[in-house]
Amino acid sequence: MPMRKPQPALKSDNRKEKEILGRLRAGLSDEEIQCVLAGALSTLGNDGIGRLAAKLDPDTGAALRRAMQSTPKSAEPSPGPAKVLQEWNKAWKDWDRVINEACDEQGNYVIQGHHWEQPYFDPLSVTGDLEPIAARMALLLPRVFDEDLDPDCNFANAVAESVDEIRSSLPEWMGTFEYESFGLGPKATGCLIEWELRRCRREAKSLFHLLDELRELEHSNRGLDLDDKAMAAFVRNLGKDAKRDILEGIRAHKAEGRWSRVLNSAHSGWFTIYKDLCRGQDRSSYLQACRSRISQDWSLAIPVIKELSRKEENDELYQVCAEAATSYLYIRGGKNWDPRETLIASRGGGLRGKEPDERFIALLTTWRQVAAALGREDTDEAIRLQSALLSDWRNWDRALSAFSRVPSPAFDAMRDELFDQWRSLVTERSIGCCDFGQAGLWERPRPEGSWVRALIDAARQGDSAASGFQESIRFLLKAIEAGPHSPRRCLNELARLSLDVESGDWLKAYSPTLTQILGYGWAMDKALLASRRTWLHRLGATTLVPELQAFWKRNIHRFIPGPESNAGSDYDRCVEWMQALWEVDSDAAKRLLGEWGAVHWRRRNLWRAVGKKGLPVPDLHGRRS
Helix, strand or coil, X not given: CCCCCCCCCCCCCCHHHHHHHHHHHHHCCHHHHHHHHHHHHHHHHHHHHHHHHHHCCHHHHHHHHHHHHCCCCCCXXXXXXXXXXXXXXXXXXXXXXXXXXXXXXXXXXXXXXXXXXXXXXXXXXXHHXXXXXXXXXXXXXXXXXXXXXCCCCXXXXXXXXXXXXXXXXXXXXXXXXXXXXXXXXXXXXXXXXXXXXXXXXXXCCCHHHHHHHHHHHHHHCCCEECCHHHHHHHHHCCCHHHHHHHHHHHHHXXXXXXXXXXXXXXXXXXXXXXXXXXXXXXXXXXXXXXXXXXXXXXXXXXXXXXXXXXXXXXXXXXXXXXXXXXXXXXXXXXXXCCCCCCCHHHCCCCCCCCCCCHHHHHHHHHHHHHHHHCCCXXXXXHHHHHHHHHHHCCCHXXXXXHHHCCCCCCCHHHHHHHHHHHHHHHXXXXXXXXXXXXXXXXXXXXXXXXXXXXXXXXXXXXXXXXXXXXXXXXXXXXXXXXXXXXXXXXXXXXXXXXXXXXXXXXXXXXXXXHHHHHCCCCCCCHHHHHHHHHHHHHCCHHHHHHHHHHHHHHHHHHHCCCHHHCCCCCCXXXXXXXXXXXXXXXXXXXXXXXXXXXXXXXXXXXHHHHHHCCCCCXXXXXXXX
């Protein structure tokens, strides 16, 4: 059902006019009627237009005169009230059409990726489709309101009814606004603000009253969010007196339910408005608002830090820096992050990205300086090290250089703790970013026994550690081969080592198919890749190539998934491993294919895949069921 009753564009009781229009519609098409109308008006001249306009409704007559007085080179004529109302009603009709579609659980705004997945409502698409409609409304709204063309319109009620219609129409199990609110876009929010602003001015109400009503609209309609940027821009463009009125009003009501929740949230658009108002009118309250919410948004510490630095209040400044860093790293639990104990890069919110935040770098610089001023040398050195690793932790040479610059022996314990975390992080990111799931060979990384860890320790010692590192790789290969468990659990380790030694060139010549299998699925970090390969070369890992070739020849058959482990009828992955075995040891491949033929002779898709690879298919005739 439509949200609001459309207003008629024009009323006429002239029977003669109706009779003429009826005859025209009966005998002519709409296009022909338009041609007749244009031709008739063009023959009337100015006097005729004047006589015709005098017989019409005053507003319609005035609109006709404006239209006929314009020339092709002049600006478009201003539409008359009836035309404005007609377009206004069309826009609301389109708005209602979108809302009605959103109320249909089988409609375009209910998404279901696959038939086995539960459908969900997509409010963002509704918002997007309402925006061009609101843009049309925005052009008409001043005329509609000022000339009272639609006296029954209440924009806020229409928005509330839209939200309620959607929420009450869709099934409860769909959780319509449980995970994502229905947010009005900037154009729709702008229309709402403009309409309510004009209404407040007409009723001589304050601008805080306007914002209070908009906040109440959100508060009382669960699932509704107004556009934060549109709201902030509106307040930002107001005059000083209006801003003062709004700030005083918010302060007077900030303890009330509809205001307290949003003002206590650093990520709320309403808090942003309050904070900006304080910044322009009450510096002390602005800094207090920022200070109390650093745990929610670390960037709020920036103005507080500047102020404390200016006043040289170092003890408080040290604490604020610690709180801001803790917030930046998303550490919860009430304890501040200690740069002496935990590597930034190991935190989920730390250095997973390629480029660190320049503002955070500045924060660390300030923290280090105030730590030095307070005589906290261990914190000073820890932050110096952490800062050096911010952008260079993937580059082993630079990272190792940063660790070597930490003064010894005073800070050995701190340095070694952070080095151990850095080594574990690099190892995990090197061998834990590959998924061999299609072959059923996925494994969890084992950083404590990894060859990458051994390589890092050797790199820390320098070129003199080459022989010891090579021996550790030989020991690792023997342990994997002789271990009680399947070597499949070490596939990530072996794949990364095989691909990194000589940049994998030896492997490409040895077995192109094995190269392809081992290279599948890696989330490559180019900087870590370059560091590993550089140090493998410097430590003489090329000498390990014959032993890697021998290892794969003796053990590759142990990595091939059996056809019985295949969940469906697609045997491409296990046949691909078989092809790699053929390239490495064709005799072993023939034997294994023969064993498959004796057991799996009924798997037609398996043998079809074997044949496509050009591998020999054993004689399957005469097998008994």
